Amino acid sequence: MEKVLEVKDLKISFKTFFGEVEAVRGISFTVGKKETVAVVGESGCGKSVTASGIMQLLPMPPAFFKGGEIIFNGENLLKKSEKQMQAIRGNKISMVFQDPMTSLNPTMKIGKQIVEGLVKHHKMSREAAENKAIEMLKLVSVPQPEKRVNQYPHEFSGGMRQRVMIALAMVCNPQLLIADEPTTALDVTVQAQILELMKKLQDQMDMSIILITHDLGIVADMSDRVVVMYAGQIVEVGLTDEIFANTKHPYTRKLLASVPRLDMSKDEPLYSIDGTPPDLYIPPKGCSFYDRCSEAMKICKDHVPELDEHSATHQSRCWLNHAMAFKGNSRAGGEK
Amino acid sequence: MKAGLEFTPDLFSVAAKEDRNKEKIHRPSIKYWPDVWRRLKMNHLAMTGLILIAILSIMAFVGTEINGFKYFEQNYELINVHPDGVHWFGTDELGRDLFTRIWYGTRYSLFIGVMAALIDFTIGVLYGGIAGISRRNTDAIMMRIAEVIYSIPYLLVVILISVVFTQAGQGSSLFVLIFALTLTDWVPMAILVRGQVLQLKESEYALASESIGATKGWILRKHIIPNALGPILVNVTLTIPRAIFAEATLSFIGLGIQAPRSSLGALANDGLAGLPVGNAYQILIPAIFISLTMFAFNVLGDGFRDALDPRLRK
Amino acid sequence: MKRYILKRILLAIVTIWAIITITFILMHSVPGNPFRTESKMPPVVYKNLQAKYGLDKPLSEQYVIYLGKIVRGDFGDSMKSRVETVNDMIERGFPVSATIGLQALVIALCFGPALGAIAALNQNKWPDYISMIIAILGISVPNFIMGTVFIQFLARNIGWLPIGGWGEFRHSILPSFALAFLPMAQIARLMRSSMLEVMGQDYIKTAKSKGISKATVVLKHAVRNAILPVVSILGTVASNLLVGSFVIEKIFGIPGLGTFFIISIGNRDYPLIMGTTIFFAIILILMLLTVDIAYVLIDPRIKLSKEGR
Numbered sequence: 014m015e016k017v018l019e020v021k022d023l024k025i026s027f028k029t030f031f032g033e034v035e036a037v038r039g040i041s042f043t044v045g046k047k048e049t050v051a052v053v054g055e056s057g058c059g060k061s062v063t064a065s066g067i068m069q070l071l072p073m074p075p076a077f078f079k080g081g082e083i084i085f086n087g088e089n090l091l092k093k094s095e096k097q098m099q100a101i102r103g104n105k106i107s108m109v110f111q112d113p114m115t116s117l118n119p120t121m122k123i124g125k126q127i128v129e130g131l132v133k134h135h136k137m138s139r140e141a142a143e144n145k146a147i148e149m150l151k152l153v154s155v156p157q158p159e160k161r162v163n164q165y166p167h168e169f170s171g172g173m174r175q176r177v178m179i180a181l182a183m184v185c186n187p188q189l190l191i192a193d194e195p196t197t198a199l200d201v202t203v204q205a206q207i208l209e210l211m212k213k214l215q216d217q218m219d220m221s222i223i224l225i226t227h228d229l230g231i232v233a234d235m236s237d238r239v240v241v242m243y244a245g246q247i248v249e250v251g252l253t254d255e256i257f258a259n260t261k262h263p264y265t266r267k268l269l270a271s272v273p274r275l276d277m278s279k280d281e282p283l284y285s286i287d288g289t290p291p292d293l294y295i296p297p298k299g300c301s302f303y304d305r306c307s308e309a310m311k312i313c314k315d316h317v318p319e320l321d322e323h324s325a326t327h328q329s330r331c332w333l334n335h336a337m338a339f340k341g342n343s344r345a346g347g348e349k
Numbered sequence: 350m351k352a353g354l355e356f357t358p359d360l361f362s363v364a365a366k367e368d369r370n371k372e373k374i375h376r377p378s379i380k381y382w383p384d385v386w387r388r389l390k391m392n393h394l395a396m397t398g399l400i401l402i403a404i405l406s407i408m409a410f411v412g413t414e415i416n417g418f419k420y421f422e423q424n425y426e427l428i429n430v431h432p433d434g435v436h437w438f439g440t441d442e443l444g445r446d447l448f449t450r451i452w453y454g455t456r457y458s459l460f461i462g463v464m465a466a467l468i469d470f471t472i473g474v475l476y477g478g479i480a481g482i483s484r485r486n487t488d489a490i491m492m493r494i495a496e497v498i499y500s501i502p503y504l505l506v507v508i509l510i511s512v513v514f515t516q517a518g519q520g521s522s523l524f525v526l527i528f529a530l531t532l533t534d535w536v537p538m539a540i541l542v543r544g545q546v547l548q549l550k551e552s553e554y555a556l557a558s559e560s561i562g563a564t565k566g567w568i569l570r571k572h573i574i575p576n577a578l579g580p581i582l583v584n585v586t587l588t589i590p591r592a593i594f595a596e597a598t599l600s601f602i603g604l605g606i607q608a609p610r611s612s613l614g615a616l617a618n619d620g621l622a623g624l625p626v627g628n629a630y631q632i633l634i635p636a637i638f639i640s641l642t643m644f645a646f647n648v649l650g651d652g653f654r655d656a657l658d659p660r661l662r663k
Numbered sequence: 664m665k666r667y668i669l670k671r672i673l674l675a676i677v678t679i680w681a682i683i684t685i686t687f688i689l690m691h692s693v694p695g696n697p698f699r700t701e702s703k704m705p706p707v708v709y710k711n712l713q714a715k716y717g718l719d720k721p722l723s724e725q726y727v728i729y730l731g732k733i734v735r736g737d738f739g740d741s742m743k744s745r746v747e748t749v750n751d752m753i754e755r756g757f758p759v760s761a762t763i764g765l766q767a768l769v770i771a772l773c774f775g776p777a778l779g780a781i782a783a784l785n786q787n788k789w790p791d792y793i794s795m796i797i798a799i800l801g802i803s804v805p806n807f808i809m810g811t812v813f814i815q816f817l818a819r820n821i822g823w824l825p826i827g828g829w830g831e832f833r834h835s836i837l838p839s840f841a842l843a844f845l846p847m848a849q850i851a852r853l854m855r856s857s858m859l860e861v862m863g864q865d866y867i868k869t870a871k872s873k874g875i876s877k878a879t880v881v882l883k884h885a886v887r888n889a890i891l892p893v894v895s896i897l898g899t900v901a902s903n904l905l906v907g908s909f910v911i912e913k914i915f916g917i918p919g920l921g922t923f924f925i926i927s928i929g930n931r932d933y934p935l936i937m938g939t940t941i942f943f944a945i946i947l948i949l950m951l952l953t954v955d956i957a958y959v960l961i962d963p964r965i966k967l968s969k970e971g972r
Contacts, residue, residue, distance in 0.1 A: 070871055095877075102874030110872075115865040119964055120887050130873035165963045181873070303364075312360035337361045394799075500678045501685070502947050504906040505940055512928055512936060513689045594805055601807050601910050602925050617808070621914070625826075629815050636808040644803035651799075 014045035017189055017221045023081035025066050034294040036062045038245035049222040051236035057290050059245040060225045064193045068108055069098050103130035107182035111194040113174035117166040123177055124162035131184045149180040153210060172203035186218055193225045208235055229272050241265050244291050244301035251327035261329035263306045308333060388656040395652020401645035409459055412452030420453040421609050429628050438634050441619060450611060451638055457612040458593050461526060465592035466585050468531040473538025481546025499536040506533050507595055511604040530592050538584050545577035579657035586650035590643040597639055613639045668956055675952045682944040683733060687726055690933045738938035749938035756920035764904050766839035771846035776893060779854025780886060801848020807910040810841035827916035838915045842907050846900040850893055857889040894958045901950040905943060
């Protein structure tokens with residue numbers, strides 16, 4: 014499949030008062046044409062930093078790119094100047110953000126906000142731009158678009174605003190859409206609508222999507238492949254089916270187990286993973302999941318496992334993959 | 350695979366549970382007020398202000414005794430002497446030593462500023478607190494009244510009152526001055542306090558506290574007051590230069606403090622006459638001191654505000 | 664929203680009335696009689712003067728008469744000037760004061776937001792430090808000191824800039840700048856913190872993600888939102904300008920309304936004091952009202968909400 018985006022060994026850190034925080038510690042993944050890749054993980058695992066990093070929207074002090082490449086359409090984005098990146102943002106790569114209530118300029122009309130990028134990238138007349146804005150509102154199913162195009166954000170509900178955000182992101186027909194937790198701030202019913210919308214637009218426009226989320230429920234529905242991140246690293250990556258049916262990494266297993274299911278009895282306690290992710294300004298010496306892993310072995314404490322292949326598309330980073338993992342072990346009655 | 354790493358079966362045995370620390374937190378946890386103080390210390394400008402205030406305060410009391418001249422001592426032989434070795438700040442048109450008079454004036458300026466701030470604070474906290482705790486209607490009425498009082502221009506009121514209560518040609522008594530200065534200035538403090546009380550009355554953590562059994566008194570002590578203290582402190586600190594400025598302006602119009610007492614503003618006004626005849630120091634020196642004082646308090650107030658702002662934590 | 668505007672107008676009227684009343688009460692509660700300062704005069708003359716100024720009537724009646732006059736725009740006769748009425752003096756002095764005031768306002772509105780924005784966009788670097796030092800000086804150095812410094816160091820050395828007086832445009836330059844310093848500083852500081860807050864908002868990130876230029880992001884998205892709090896302190900700014908003008912006029916020897924006011928205070932010319940005070944207050948309250956209404960009109964979030972407050 015044609016590769017739209019290739020991230021190679023990306024490292025992003027932050028200079029803070031306490032020292033350097035390694036937010037992204039060498040991740041690699043690809044996104045193909047018309048593919049949806051989900052990036053999952055807890056808060057603080059580095060997925061949002063990755064997303065913003067691809068667009069180079071991170072505040073550059075204190076953030077800095079420590080290493081790696083981001084190849085888009087054959088070119089390394091990290092080598093591009095700010096002006097060149099501006100030509101790409103909103104045009105070839107777009108982003109949808111998490112909180113629709115704060116992501117729109119409260120003092121600017123919706124229509125204007127939608128076509129702002131279009132006017133800059135494709136030089137349109139004011140009239141043509143306004144028509145395009147109405148067209149986009151129709152596309153994202155906002156009722157009464159002719160009237161609404163001249164309204165302000167506070168006159169829209171949360172779900173409506175997110176639709177406007179999507180319209181805004183899609184207006185230049187980007188090749189890649191990065192959606193950073195697009196439904197987290199919305200009600201469940203509205204969530205479904207937004208996801209439907211994104212699927213429909215992806216189909217219509219031959220677009221690739223990177224879907225950042227911590228909600229495995231929507232991953233199953235939307236994505237072709239899944240990248241699981243923990244503490245700034247990729248711990249497992251594979252086709253959605255592979256991840257769900259043949260989970261290899263203990264963290265992924267726990268993530269799946271913690272999704273509440275309709276067929277649970279109401280007396281069953283909700284499962285959650287104990288503990289908190291490690292603080293990344295002293296990166297763990299060995300496997301970053303060591304402290305919370307119920308299957309941890311001695312080797313896991315001091316040595317970082319590499320990515321092992323389970324299939325052409327499925328990899329995970331865990332010492333349990335090693336041939337010797339089940340020799341020195343007695344696993345009878347292990348802890349949960 | 351790591352070069353040189355020998356894989357022994359032992360390495361792959363189960364790790365001991367005790368060996369794993371699920372909730373490691375690497376950063377030291379920080380308490381509220383010590384942290385505020387730490388952040389304030391980091392602000393060099395604010396620290397400069399604090400030191401300046403300390404120096405001015407000390408000198409306000411001690412400075413008049415340093416060089417032996419009394420603040421009211423007139424000497425017709427030595428009028429309008431420029432600053433020299435004997436009279437470090439020179440003399441005024443009546444031959445009085447300006448160095449001593451400056452510190453004397455500082456004493457009154459500081460006194461007026463601090464008194465005004467304290468009174469504003471007291472009235473503001475009482476009024477605002479009562480309004481915040483009261484029922485909706487009482488609160489609304491109280492706030493309306495405060496609003497009307499506040500829309501009356503501050504300095505106009507000050508001037509009017511001074512005019513009424515003083516004789517022509519004389520200055521105002523200390524009491525009148527302070528009364529005039531505080532008449533309308535307490536309103537921002539009241540609004541602030543009321544806002545804090547309301548906010549915390551309804552806030553989630555007051556509710557949360559109440560839901561786990563805390564009494565209203567405990568909530569007041571542990572939550573409302575510590576939280577409100579910050580903005581109140583900032584407001585009080587910033588009221589002082591406002592009052593000093595108002596008093597200086599009054600002096601400039603001739604309504605300032607009564608002779609023979611003097612404030613920095615009055616000294617500046619006295620010194621104005623020296624400007625066209627080449628004795629600029631007579632107005633410039635008090636002017637510098639007024640500015641320094643106001644600068645110090647403003648910068649300290651700013652520092653408090655920044656140190657208390659949770660968003661500015663580094 | 665209309666309800667809000669109506670409420671504000673009502674408040675303004677009430678406040679003006681309150682000031683008139685308070686001023687009246689204060690002026691008439693001065694211990695002793697205003698005419699005692701004059702040398703001893705024959706009782707007949709005294710009685711006539713009293714009658715002329717209406718001082719022989721009961722206080723409440725005087726109040727009503729006075730109120731009536733004010734409403735019709737008649738501020739009465741000066742007690743010290745035989746030639747001019749209070750209205751005459753207001754007519755003479757106000758245009759002068761207004762010129763300086765407006766110039767100062769323009770200066771403050773041009774430089775203030777610019778200084779604040781530059782500081783915010785270059786946070787913790789040199790432009791920030793310099794802008795903020797200027798701003799701190801602006802709020803710490805009283806305007807009469809600023810004026811004195813200007814006279815001493817600028818006017819004396821640059822012949823073209825006059826030390827004082829009035830007549831040509833150049834007479835208004837130094838006074839306007841001296842007067843503008845405080846408001847400019849206040850606006851700059853507020854603009855800086857407002858910009859900093861706005862630049863951290865999500866919608867700025869959205870704007871950047873569209874690939875528009877940094878200049879557009881700053882001007883069309885950041886400044887547009889950051890300037891709103893500045894509009895709300897224009898009321899205080901107006902107030903400061905007004906009162907600051909008294910002192911500036913005194914230093915520069917400018918024949919504006921502030922000077923008349925100060926002289927009237929020195930003379931204890933009560934009708935003049937009352938008249939100018941009330942006039943000032945009315946101007947100020949009108950300015951505050953304008954600012955309040957302007958704010959509501961500019962911020963689209965308030966415009967269309969039903970609450971209106």
